[in-house]
Amino acid sequence: MNIIGIVGTALIAAIFAVTLKRYNQEYAVIISIIAGVVILVEILRNISPAVREITTLLSGVGLTQEYGLILFKTLGICFLAQFAADSCRDAGESALASKVELAGKISILVLSLPLFEDIAQTALGLIGG
Template sequence: MNMIAVAGIAVIAAILAVMLKRYHQEYSIVVSICAGVLLLFAILENITPAIQQINTLLASAGLSAEYAAILFKSLGICFLAQFAADSCRDAGESALASKVELAGKIAIVVLSLPLFEKIAGTAVGLIGG
């Protein structure tokens, strides 16, 4: 899906959401979330070549596949947390959106702990401790 289609879907969904908000706010939120999910799937469909290129670059650099897994999982957490937080904000729940963003940040830190351990081990080995 190209950028024109993404923008078109987003504008149409926004217009529908604004029109529905006057009469049925709950339907407005559903339209926004459904359009967001549709756009997210369209975007993720187009990201496959980039993922393959990153895997190729990591393999050619001699880096472990574990690093690529951490990178892709972190990106997934970022996208999911941002989508959920934006949906909460659209529903008028900004406090809940903040909690979702915090949970996403903590999940990324927990996911990255093995990488931090390897970096710390390498640093200790270089220092000679």
């Protein structure tokens, strides 16, 4: 599926969701979430060439695989947290959506702590500390 298929899926799901929202809001939210999952799966299916290229670039400049792993995990957390927050907002739960976004941000911070530690050690080594 390409961008035209993704846009088509999103538009058809949006039309169904808006139509159903008048009669049964729960089904409209379910359609929206299912369409979001289908689109997300399609995006993830087509992202493997980019992942290979990023991995090649990281190994080419001499960085360890740990940095690439942190990058990919961070991207995954971003995608999942945004998807969940948007789904919560579609369901009318904006407070819950804010909590999901906060959890995603904290997860990214915790995940990137080893990277910050390496940067701090490198900086201390450069300044002679």
